[in-house]
Amino acid sequence: MRGITRDCLLEMLDRKLIYVFGIATLLTILVVLYSGTVEINFGAGENMELNQLSDAMGNPIMRGFNFYLSILVFLAVLGTAGLVPGMLIRGRADYYLSKPISRSSLLLNKLFGIWIVYGATIFVCGVITYLTIIAVHGGFDWAVLYFLVFPLISLFIWLSITVFAGVTFGSQPISLMVAFSVWVLHMLVSGIRVFDEILGSTIFSYVVNVVYYVLPKNAEFSGMSMQLLDGRSVQSWMPLWSSLLFAVVLVYFTLTVFKRRSY
Amino acid sequence: MNVIDVQELTKIYNTGMRKGGVVALDSVSLSVEQGEIFGLLGPNGAGKTTLFKVLLNIVRANSGSCMVSGLPPSDPLSRQKVGYLPENHRFPDYVTGLGLLDLTGRLCGLSSSAIDERASHLLDLMDMQKWSGVKIRKYSKGMLQRIGMAQALISDPEILLLDEPTDGVDPVGKIEIKNVLKKIRDEGKSIVINSHLLSEVEAVADRVAILQKGKVARIGTVEELTSRKSHYEIEADIGHNLVDIPEHIGKRISISTKSMIVELADPEKVNDVIDLLRIKKVSIRAVKPMKISLEQSFFETITAKEESK
Numbered sequence: 001m002r003g004i005t006r007d008c009l010l011e012m013l014d015r016k017l018i019y020v021f022g023i024a025t026l027l028t029i030l031v032v033l034y035s036g037t038v039e040i041n042f043g044a045g046e047n048m049e050l051n052q053l054s055d056a057m058g059n060p061i062m063r064g065f066n067f068y069l070s071i072l073v074f075l076a077v078l079g080t081a082g083l084v085p086g087m088l089i090r091g092r093a094d095y096y097l098s099k100p101i102s103r104s105s106l107l108l109n110k111l112f113g114i115w116i117v118y119g120a121t122i123f124v125c126g127v128i129t130y131l132t133i134i135a136v137h138g139g140f141d142w143a144v145l146y147f148l149v150f151p152l153i154s155l156f157i158w159l160s161i162t163v164f165a166g167v168t169f170g171s172q173p174i175s176l177m178v179a180f181s182v183w184v185l186h187m188l189v190s191g192i193r194v195f196d197e198i199l200g201s202t203i204f205s206y207v208v209n210v211v212y213y214v215l216p217k218n219a220e221f222s223g224m225s226m227q228l229l230d231g232r233s234v235q236s237w238m239p240l241w242s243s244l245l246f247a248v249v250l251v252y253f254t255l256t257v258f259k260r261r262s263y
Numbered sequence: 264m265n266v267i268d269v270q271e272l273t274k275i276y277n278t279g280m281r282k283g284g285v286v287a288l289d290s291v292s293l294s295v296e297q298g299e300i301f302g303l304l305g306p307n308g309a310g311k312t313t314l315f316k317v318l319l320n321i322v323r324a325n326s327g328s329c330m331v332s333g334l335p336p337s338d339p340l341s342r343q344k345v346g347y348l349p350e351n352h353r354f355p356d357y358v359t360g361l362g363l364l365d366l367t368g369r370l371c372g373l374s375s376s377a378i379d380e381r382a383s384h385l386l387d388l389m390d391m392q393k394w395s396g397v398k399i400r401k402y403s404k405g406m407l408q409r410i411g412m413a414q415a416l417i418s419d420p421e422i423l424l425l426d427e428p429t430d431g432v433d434p435v436g437k438i439e440i441k442n443v444l445k446k447i448r449d450e451g452k453s454i455v456i457n458s459h460l461l462s463e464v465e466a467v468a469d470r471v472a473i474l475q476k477g478k479v480a481r482i483g484t485v486e487e488l489t490s491r492k493s494h495y496e497i498e499a500d501i502g503h504n505l506v507d508i509p510e511h512i513g514k515r516i517s518i519s520t521k522s523m524i525v526e527l528a529d530p531e532k533v534n535d536v537i538d539l540l541r542i543k544k545v546s547i548r549a550v551k552p553m554k555i556s557l558e559q560s561f562f563e564t565i566t567a568k569e570e571s572k
Contacts, residue, residue: 003369007355014357014398091353095414098319098347099370102339262322 002101005113008083012117017079021072025125028068029132035061036136061137062147062229066222069126069151076118076155077179081162082172083114089170093263103259111163111251119152126151146228150221153244157216160247164254167261186215216243265330266422266453267295267318272327274313274477287313289477290327295422295455295470300448302468302485303457304561309474311457312350315424319347332422343371346420348411350427350457356400360391360410363399364417371418378417385413388443404431412440416447423447423454429463441467465489465557473564481564488560492530494553497537498522500546512536524553 012018087096087110096106126148134140158179165171165178189212193205217239224234274288287310295301303311316322318329320336334341354363361382368378386392389409394402402410408431415423428444429437444454444467458464464471465485472482481488494516501520508515512535513527525536533550540547555563 002372003366006369007358007366010362011355011357089353091349091351092355094316094319094321094347094349095352095354096370097321098342098345098349099367100339100342100345100372100418101370105339260323262316 002109004109005116008113008117020075021121021125024071025129028129032132032136061133066147069147072122072125073151073155076122077158080114080118081175084163084166085170085172088263097263104255107255107258111159115156115159119155122151123148143229146225150225154218154221157218157243157247160250164250167254167258182215186217213242216246218243264297265294266297267331269293269329270327272324272329274317274324286477291479293472293479293482295453297453298451299469300454300467302464302471303455304471305474310477311474312426315426344421346415347424348415348426348428352411354399359396359398361395363410363414367414367417373418381417385416389413405433405436408432421452426457429460461558461561473561475565489554489557491553491555493527495533496522496524496551496553498549499540504543504545
């Protein structure tokens with residue numbers, strides 16, 4: 001990786017982002033510890049403990065764990081959106097591009113370097129939090145690995161978007177705006193599709209469906225991991241593979257843009 | 264053997280606003296030989312930095328061709344033997360000086376042991392050993408130039424492209440850098456220096472090209488650029504002799520009891536001046552072609568080009 005992964009790690013440590021992940025994890029651990037003492041009164045003179053609530057609500061602890069991992073991915077996207085534009089600023093781009101390494105290798109090394117460093121941070125934080133959950137509530141299940149793998153896939157997809165925007169526009173705010181817009185558009189299209197099934201097929205619904213299939217569907221990963229945790233089979237793997245396909249195509253376009261650009 | 268060969272290179276920057284864009288390089292042709300120090304001079308916006316960037320594939324040329332170590336810039340291997348110090352560089356500032364050399368070495372594909380060895384040597388050479396563990400963002404301008412020089416040299420390059428290498432460096436540091444450059448040249452390596460400090464280029468460069476508005480205005484050895492073939496200084500015991508120079512030979516610029524400066528219509532006419540002096544029984548001690556500084560040559564080239572327009 002030509003030292004770029006280590007470069008990404010040094011940059012993360014220097015920007016003190018590791019503390020942000022640490023604080024998020026610490027707060028979650030405190031919530032987990034507190035949840036061990038929670039008793040919820042649903043009225044009718046009967047107390048319901050958390051494991052009973054779990055049965056009633058579909059494992060709220062793991063849902064919360066899933067949400068926490070989504071927050072870590074969100075933090076990673078925020079923290080990394082400026083890395084590629086930062087590498088391509090005037091004076092620094094000259095330094096990187098003057099080295100005997102192709103532009104494709106440079107960008108792919110940077111992309112995977114960021115993914116490895118931030119992905120490993122999310123994974124480690126996730127493992128620590130899950131071990132706390134096991135210590136408090138018990139019930140270890142290897143299916144938790146799905147919870148830890150899906151955020152890494154999700155991170156890669158978001159990185160493909162922010163790196164694309166970073167190379168194309170050279171701006172951290174625009175990278176974030178593009179990623180946020182994709183997320184909002186996906187949520188919007190997913191919502192419209194539900195109504196569309198009621199309203200019937202039109203040209204509009206065709207367009208909505210095309211947009212839905214093209215855009216990444218990271219928001220649906222948590223549902224998939226819950227299904228796997230519950231021992232159910234996943235209804236459709238389409239959200240996963242189509243999102244990965246989107247990321248791969250976007251990385252290809254990014255490399256094409258990057259190879260042609262002058263700095 | 265030419266290590267850099269540039270033929271009819273043209274680069275036009277699209278500004279989006281102005282029709283046709285800005286011409287940074289206009290049919291530039293030049294070459295750099297192995298083991299020479301080549302100075303690239305020109306006013307701001309002459310295209311010096313753009314030429315470096317084209318050679319390193321940072322910027323794509325519109326037309327023309329160039330070869331670095333016999334390879335086109337689009338081939339990453341062409342940069343294998345090139346060290347580069349950019350102008351207004353912004354190295355990753357979250358690493359230490361040693362960290363920058365380590366990262367640069369890895370980007371150049373060096374092994375860890377080779378990096379350690381080279382880094383230690385270069386930190387000593389650039390007098391940066393005691394600052395090697397300090398983060399770059401805390402460096403002064405001069406220290407940044409020194410560590411920049413060190414990173415350019417980490418892969419022991421055959422060709423060194425230096426864009427304003429002494430910018431911000433104190434006088435002692437400038438002398439040290441000048442000595443380092445001469446040492447590198449003596450090892451048979453080629454150096455291309457882009458600098459505004461003409462006296463420094465004059466002191467180290469073997470050949471110089473003056474760029475103006477993207478074109479090569481003059482190119483040649485420092486000797487060629489600084490000598491005035493039509494101007495001669497004649498050291499002689501002139502005393503109070505009145506030496507008149509006929510118009511067809513040239514004109515007298517100045518005269519004293521011990522020397523005379525003449526501007527000749529043709530350099531060959533110097534013999535006619537000597538004959539004139541000998542007729543008057545003036546004893547001649549030396550006849551020397553006049554030299555001007557590179558700075559003056561640069562200024563004359565630039566103003567002559569401006570006036571011709």
